[in-house]
Amino acid sequence: MPDTPVVRLVDVHKTYVMGDQSVAALDGVDFSLDPGEFVAIMGPSGSGKSTLMHVIGLLTRPTSGQYFFEGQDVSSFSADELADLRSRRLGFVFQSYNLLARTTSLENVELPMVYAGVHADQQHERAMRALEIVGVPEMAEHISNQMSGGQQQRVAIARALVNDPSLILADEPTGALDTKSSEEIMNVFTQLNAERGMTILLVTHEPSVGRKAKRIITFRDGKIVGDGPTAEVFKHETIAL
Amino acid sequence: MSIIALVRVAWEAIVRNRVRSLLTMLGMIIGVSAVVITISIGVGAREAVSAQITGLGSNLLIVIPGSVTLNGVRTGTGAASTLTPEDGLAIAKLPKVAAVSPGVGVSAQVVAGENNWYTRISGVAPTFTYIREWHMASGSFFTDADDAASAKVCVLGQTVVENLFPGGENPLGKTVLIRNVPFTVIGTLARRGQSASGQDQDDVIMIPYTASMQRLTGTWFGGFVNVIAVSAADQPSIPLVQNEITELLRQRHRIVAGMDDDFDVRNLQDIANAAAASATTMEFLLAGVAVVSLLVGGIGIMNIMLVSVTERTREIGLRIAVGARSASILLQFLIEAVVLSGVGGLIGVVLGIVGAGAVAIFGHWPMAVPVVGILLAFSFAALTGIFFGYYPASKAAHLDPIEALRFE
Numbered sequence: 165m166p167d168t169p170v171v172r173l174v175d176v177h178k179t180y181v182m183g184d185q186s187v188a189a190l191d192g193v194d195f196s197l198d199p200g201e202f203v204a205i206m207g208p209s210g211s212g213k214s215t216l217m218h219v220i221g222l223l224t225r226p227t228s229g230q231y232f233f234e235g236q237d238v239s240s241f242s243a244d245e246l247a248d249l250r251s252r253r254l255g256f257v258f259q260s261y262n263l264l265a266r267t268t269s270l271e272n273v274e275l276p277m278v279y280a281g282v283h284a285d286q287q288h289e290r291a292m293r294a295l296e297i298v299g300v301p302e303m304a305e306h307i308s309n310q311m312s313g314g315q316q317q318r319v320a321i322a323r324a325l326v327n328d329p330s331l332i333l334a335d336e337p338t339g340a341l342d343t344k345s346s347e348e349i350m351n352v353f354t355q356l357n358a359e360r361g362m363t364i365l366l367v368t369h370e371p372s373v374g375r376k377a378k379r380i381i382t383f384r385d386g387k388i389v390g391d392g393p394t395a396e397v398f399k400h401e402t403i404a405l
Numbered sequence: 406m407s408i409i410a411l412v413r414v415a416w417e418a419i420v421r422n423r424v425r426s427l428l429t430m431l432g433m434i435i436g437v438s439a440v441v442i443t444i445s446i447g448v449g450a451r452e453a454v455s456a457q458i459t460g461l462g463s464n465l466l467i468v469i470p471g472s473v474t475l476n477g478v479r480t481g482t483g484a485a486s487t488l489t490p491e492d493g494l495a496i497a498k499l500p501k502v503a504a505v506s507p508g509v510g511v512s513a514q515v516v517a518g519e520n521n522w523y524t525r526i527s528g529v530a531p532t533f534t535y536i537r538e539w540h541m542a543s544g545s546f547f548t549d550a551d552d553a554a555s556a557k558v559c560v561l562g563q564t565v566v567e568n569l570f571p572g573g574e575n576p577l578g579k580t581v582l583i584r585n586v587p588f589t590v591i592g593t594l595a596r597r598g599q600s601a602s603g604q605d606q607d608d609v610i611m612i613p614y615t616a617s618m619q620r621l622t623g624t625w626f627g628g629f630v631n632v633i634a635v636s637a638a639d640q641p642s643i644p645l646v647q648n649e650i651t652e653l654l655r656q657r658h659r660i661v662a663g664m665d666d667d668f669d670v671r672n673l674q675d676i677a678n679a680a681a682a683s684a685t686t687m688e689f690l691l692a693g694v695a696v697v698s699l700l701v702g703g704i705g706i707m708n709i710m711l712v713s714v715t716e717r718t719r720e721i722g723l724r725i726a727v728g729a730r731s732a733s734i735l736l737q738f739l740i741e742a743v744v745l746s747g748v749g750g751l752i753g754v755v756l757g758i759v760g761a762g763a764v765a766i767f768g769h770w771p772m773a774v775p776v777v778g779i780l781l782a783f784s785f786a787a788l789t790g791i792f793f794g795y796y797p798a799s800k801a802a803h804l805d806p807i808e809a810l811r812f813e
């Protein structure tokens with residue numbers, strides 16, 4: 165692929181020290197993500213997949229190894245430079261939505277633009293457009309507790325994509341939703357990837373959710389144990405099941 | 406990101422949590438209003454005192470007899486009989502003395518027609534109205550001729566008029582019996598109200614001091630007066646006049662060096678200064694209490710900001726995740742603290758002015774709005790916000806975003 169990978173990890177380790185024990189959450193991860201990919205990281209809880217998300221999301225630094233974000237080695241970046249990258253190049257979607265309480269959807273979606281220094285005049289319009297993309301423009305003036313879980317997660321996705329990031333990271337985005345809403349949310353991701361070429365990396369332990377991605381990375385004990393196109397992985401998985 | 410955007414973020418956070426914001430501000434509101442009220446009380450009290458003291462008379466000096474020692478028992482100041490009308494005449498001859506009035510006071514039952522009343526009878530000279538800046542309501546004050554003749558004329562204070570001549574009867578020309586001596590009413594005094602010590606200044610009858618000594622107290626020959634009121638020519642010469650009176654009276658009373666004066670010359674300016682000094686002390690005391698309450702208000706802000714940081718851990722985590730620099734988080738919470746204390750301070754200033762007004766109405770003294778005090782209280786409030794807001798803000802700014810996002 166001629167494009168620079170959005171994410172490239174080279175032998176990344178992340179070790180947590182708890183008391184006199186050290187736990188290797190990431191144990192030599194090599195991984196590359198190209199623009200336009202839609203990848204699901206799957207694995208049992210405690211396998212280190214959340215830590216991988218945090219490292220890729222620039223919320224924590226690896227203990228060792230190299231991380232190239234859009235070709236730049238970010239290990240030498242200052243905290244402020246990382247914050248600016250998160251603000252302009254990354255979008256986060258969480259399991260629990262994390263919308264601000266007593267705040268309208270519109271204001272929630274405007275939040276990343278505030279930190280990215282987008283001019284106040286443009287914020288409203290861009291936030292509205294993002295809400296339209298995820299299909300809830302009518303929720304603009306609603307506050308979070310007036311909306312269903314599915315609607316809240318759509319607003320959260322709008323917030324993640326409003327700064328037009330190069331990567332959307334979704335951590336168990338359907339974990340708090342019923343089957344129908346999960347389905348709808350996954351359709352939003354599929355659509356974003358298909359129609360807008362948005363690069364998406366999501367973490368899940370639900371096969372039905374993972375199945376929507378184009379590529380599956382299986383994770384166990386801080387290591388990548390499987391990596392391949394969805395169809396192929398699920399062929400094996402079925403045998404395993 | 407710009408400061409304006411941060412202020413907006415902070416303001417939105419404050420408005421979203423109205424109740425908590427109000428509770429946070431409560432300490433500041435109480436602190437600042439306490440400062441404004443106390444300073445206003447201090448300034449108002451000082452003004453009231455100085456107004457009362459200047460109201461006593463123009464450039465007034467009071468000469469009163471000293472104490473006496475009888476068989477080793479010392480009486481209080483004013484008990485001795487040492488001042489004579491002649492002392493008064495001698496003082497009047499001093500340069501820089503504008504007017505002198507001896508004073509002889511008795512209290513007596515007075516009768517007018519069917520009404521009677523018990524009041525003070527002040528024997529004074531015609532210069533008295535000038536010295537004490539009293540004005541007439543009707544008729545005229547007695548003259549030097551009345552003084553010389555020990556004339557049986559009198560001037561009534563308004564309280565006496567009300568009690569002896571109820572029903573709006575005109576007292577001029579009527580006769581008032583003072584200790585059974587008939588005096589003709591030739592004038593009434595303008596109302597003056599309460600003195601600084603709460604005495605009714607209108608409950609008085611004024612007669613020539615000569616008449617008082619000759620006809621009421623019977624102390625005319627070799628008689629003594631209770632007080633000599635002296636008006637200095639102008640304010641700067643008050644200390645000079647005070648010294649000259651002391652010199653003169655020591656000579657006249659044959660007091661040799663080393664002996665104590667048998668009289669006392671009181672300068673009302675000293676009393677005014679003493680009163681002002683005590684008002685200042687009071688002000689400092691009150692201001693100290695107020696500053697402590699401001700400090701407590703600041704600590705209140707810090708406590709609630711700390712709780713707020715914990716409560717909003719996830720919000721902070723999210724803000725960091727979507728790209729807030731730690732300086733932005735720090736500034737947001739700092740601005741929140743400053744805005745809270747600032748708005749609290751503003752509300753406190755308004756409440757303080759209202760409270761000061763109420764106190765002024767109930768305390769019957771001039772309403773003083775101390776601009777400097779208000780500015781001080783307000784800027785102190787804002788400073789307190791920065792000082793006590795910094796710790797919670799830096800706590801917020803240094804949260805680990807991963808932990809913060811997981812926080813339940």
